[in-house]
Amino acid sequence: MKEQTVNYKFIKLLFACLMIIGISLSGSDIESYGFSEQVIQHGATGDDVIELQARLQYIGFYNGKIDGVFGWGTYWAVRNFQYEFGLEVDGLVGQKTKDTLTRASNYNEQYVKEQIRSGNKFTHYGGQDLQQQTDNQNRNQTQQGGGQQGQQQNQRAEQEATQNQSPETTATNVPKGFSQNDIQLLAQAVYSEARGEPYEGQVAVAAVILNRLDSPTFPDSIAGIIYEPLAFTAVADGQFYLTPDDTSRRAVMDAINGWDPSGGAIYYFNPDTATSSWIWSRPQIKRIGKHIFCN
Amino acid sequence: MFRWGLITVLSIGVIGSVIWGYQEHQDKNAILIQAENSYQRAFHDLTYRIDLLSDKISTVLATNTPEKLSPQLAEIWKITSDAHADVGQLPLTLLPFNKTEEFLTNIGDFSYRVAIRRLEEDPLNDDEIDYLNRLHEQANDIRRELRTVQNNVINDGLRWMDVELALATNEPSDNTIIDGLKTIEKNTEQFTETDRQGGFSFTTAREDREINLTGKQYDEGEIEQFVRDRFELESEVDLAINETGEGSDIPMYHISFETDDLYGYADVTKQGANMISYLLTREIGDRELGLHDGMNEATQLLNEIGYENVEPISSAQYEQVGVYQYVFVDDDNIYFHPDLIQVKVALDNGEIIGLNARDYIINQNTRETETYETSLTEEEAIERVNPNLDIQETRLAVIESDLGEEILTYELIGTMNDQTYRIYINSEDGFEERVELLRQTEELFR
Numbered sequence: 001m002k003e004q005t006v007n008y009k010f011i012k013l014l015f016a017c018l019m020i021i022g023i024s025l026s027g028s029d030i031e032s033y034g035f036s037e038q039v040i041q042h043g044a045t046g047d048d049v050i051e052l053q054a055r056l057q058y059i060g061f062y063n064g065k066i067d068g069v070f071g072w073g074t075y076w077a078v079r080n081f082q083y084e085f086g087l088e089v090d091g092l093v094g095q096k097t098k099d100t101l102t103r104a105s106n107y108n109e110q111y112v113k114e115q116i117r118s119g120n121k122f123t124h125y126g127g128q129d130l131q132q133q134t135d136n137q138n139r140n141q142t143q144q145g146g147g148q149q150g151q152q153q154n155q156r157a158e159q160e161a162t163q164n165q166s167p168e169t170t171a172t173n174v175p176k177g178f179s180q181n182d183i184q185l186l187a188q189a190v191y192s193e194a195r196g197e198p199y200e201g202q203v204a205v206a207a208v209i210l211n212r213l214d215s216p217t218f219p220d221s222i223a224g225i226i227y228e229p230l231a232f233t234a235v236a237d238g239q240f241y242l243t244p245d246d247t248s249r250r251a252v253m254d255a256i257n258g259w260d261p262s263g264g265a266i267y268y269f270n271p272d273t274a275t276s277s278w279i280w281s282r283p284q285i286k287r288i289g290k291h292i293f294c295n
Numbered sequence: 296m297f298r299w300g301l302i303t304v305l306s307i308g309v310i311g312s313v314i315w316g317y318q319e320h321q322d323k324n325a326i327l328i329q330a331e332n333s334y335q336r337a338f339h340d341l342t343y344r345i346d347l348l349s350d351k352i353s354t355v356l357a358t359n360t361p362e363k364l365s366p367q368l369a370e371i372w373k374i375t376s377d378a379h380a381d382v383g384q385l386p387l388t389l390l391p392f393n394k395t396e397e398f399l400t401n402i403g404d405f406s407y408r409v410a411i412r413r414l415e416e417d418p419l420n421d422d423e424i425d426y427l428n429r430l431h432e433q434a435n436d437i438r439r440e441l442r443t444v445q446n447n448v449i450n451d452g453l454r455w456m457d458v459e460l461a462l463a464t465n466e467p468s469d470n471t472i473i474d475g476l477k478t479i480e481k482n483t484e485q486f487t488e489t490d491r492q493g494g495f496s497f498t499t500a501r502e503d504r505e506i507n508l509t510g511k512q513y514d515e516g517e518i519e520q521f522v523r524d525r526f527e528l529e530s531e532v533d534l535a536i537n538e539t540g541e542g543s544d545i546p547m548y549h550i551s552f553e554t555d556d557l558y559g560y561a562d563v564t565k566q567g568a569n570m571i572s573y574l575l576t577r578e579i580g581d582r583e584l585g586l587h588d589g590m591n592e593a594t595q596l597l598n599e600i601g602y603e604n605v606e607p608i609s610s611a612q613y614e615q616v617g618v619y620q621y622v623f624v625d626d627d628n629i630y631f632h633p634d635l636i637q638v639k640v641a642l643d644n645g646e647i648i649g650l651n652a653r654d655y656i657i658n659q660n661t662r663e664t665e666t667y668e669t670s671l672t673e674e675e676a677i678e679r680v681n682p683n684l685d686i687q688e689t690r691l692a693v694i695e696s697d698l699g700e701e702i703l704t705y706e707l708i709g710t711m712n713d714q715t716y717r718i719y720i721n722s723e724d725g726f727e728e729r730v731e732l733l734r735q736t737e738e739l740f741r
């Protein structure tokens with residue numbers, strides 16, 4: 001077992017050395033791009049992470065998707081890289097690690113960005129023809145429905161959209177295991193229930209839904225709670241299907257990340273419109289805006 | 296001629312609207328029936344499952360061999376969870392039915408806990424058998440009531456849509472279904488109350504404890520000054536201050552304020568003026584700082600406001616915002632995961648725009664014992680985990696167990712098949728307390 005790992009490391013090192021030689025031989029016809037100043041750490045997103053992942057993949061340390069989010073896969077890749085190259089193993093990508101990585105690897109930014117923009121599946125391993133590393137079954141080509149012109153317009157619109165949005169990551173951090181679709185459902189609930197409320201009132205409504213997840217008297221999924229009959233008036237009258245704004249989305253993120261202005265409430269009601277006498281009997285925690293939050 | 300033309304047009308119009316109205320009526324009816332059907336299904340399913348539950352508990356009582364007991368208890372656990380899901384589909388949110396729901400959860404928790412323990416060595420004791428007997432009695436009661444309501448529903452053609460309407464409009468109701476459910480709730484409430492006195496409480500140690508805070512009581516004016524100083528607010532900024540009511544576990548003030556470019560709220564405890572949490576909302580400009588710089592800012596702030604022995608355990612970037620989690624780390628380098636602080640930093644200028652120290656403040660003030668034993672070495676702990684896992688990092692950490700008690704564990708982070716896992720091994724007896732898959736990124740669907 002021990003011997004095997006040593007062997008493996010040796011091969012990796014050899015591979016890396018060959019790579020360096022390969023690059024110095026191939027000359028300067030491929031442009032090399034530099035990282036920005038920042039120290040890149042676990043959880044970061046953006047262009048620097050794309051470059052980091054692409055470079056690590058080039059020399060075989062990173063086998064995951066180049067998606068621009070510094071997750072666990074990238075973290076272990078960085079640590080292995082630091083270990084192999086005799087750097088301090090801390091998982092932080094500072095100047096020294098960046099310099100070593102830039103010397104050891106190559107980064108074809110144009111290729112990587114192009115692939116990301118067109119939504120291809122691709123890899124960025126060194127020593128292989130880049131054309132063979134993309135999956136040509138890309139989304140734009142498979143959607144043949146709308147005719148040539150429509151497709152071109154689509155493509156242009158999509159490109160513009162992604163270009164306006166920098167950085168061009170294709171993934172995102174998941175807070176506490178909630179998927180983007182859960183977050184969207186929560187945002188719709190917050191927007192339809194509390195869009196006129198002060199910001200913490202919106203965070204509090206999201207927090208109430210999350211508190212219900214832990215409560216034995218409520219269903220244990222986001223959808224189960226939101227769609228429970230009579231639980232939310234906005235779901236009953238269809239306002240739930242309005243498109244939520246950025247504020248409600250931010251409020252949901254704050255609630256998921258742990259902020260709970262409601263003080264642990266599992267109910268809230270508007271005292272001006274509440275018709276149930278039972279809800280008034282609940283021990284009240286506090287009032288935010290138009291809503292009273294209670295246990 | 297003209298008259299006949301007019302009559303024809305008008306009659307076509309009348310006939311047309313009659314047909315249209317009839318179709319609309321049909322459509323509406325179809326939808327109502329569909330909604331009613333799904334309520335009916337959930338309700339009949341619920342009665343069936345409670346029936347099953349009561350039977351299962353009595354078979355458990357009659358079972359002797361431990362090997363047979365575990366699977367049966369596991370089945371009870373499943374039935375209660377299904378029954379709970381049925382309740383969730385009925386329009387009962389505005390009806391006090393939560394004691395019954397809690398009862399279901401309690402049976403589930405109890406059977407789960409017994410099912411997972413080693414029954415060969417540690418069989419059901421007399422208290423537990425007694426408890427099961429009473430659960431059975433109670434489940435039988437609920438079954439009888441539910442079956443009665445069901446009988447009424449079927450024979451009298453009662454509709455759940457009427458229940459929904461009655462509850463939504465809060466009419467003084469003599470609705471048979473509502474009355475039946477209220478009876479069940481009342482009986483269950485009595486049952487759980489005597490049960491609590493009997494010592495079978497299902498609240499965890501964490502929920503039961505008293506929260507201790509230290510320091511003097513602050514009044515509204517002092518708190519206002521505290522918040523003004525903390526956020527450097529000018530005197531012309533108005534603060535809105537609210538007190539918390541009886542439902543709050545800690546008496547607090549809720550303060551909100553608005554300046555030209557900023558909206559903020561803060562929760563401050565009355566005793567000791569602890570800043571439980573705050574959020575400052577403003578437009579955040581282009582990102583100038585990296586996630587790492589943001590973390591340095593956060594660490595500096597925490598040190599300044601007196602949280603010195605804390606270490607970051609996670610960081611994540613959401614567009615122009617960095618969110619960091621810190622935990623308390625004691626002198627022996629033990630990480631206390633329950634003592635959590637969250638910090639939110641704007642990455643345009645590094646300003647701290649959010650802090651949540653509730654768990655940290657409560658646990659630090661309330662924790663009594665801080666001596667933990669480790670009889671296992673790190674190597675022994677690593678031997679306990681799945682050999683296919685490649686352990687990368689280890690540290691000692693205090694976590695909250697499923698029963699709500701604080702335990703000292705070895706926290707091991709390892710990889711297997713490109714996935715990263717976190718495993719907690721009890722440092723005293725080597726029990727594998729928890730295995731978590733660490734999922735951090737998700738593909739964007741667009």
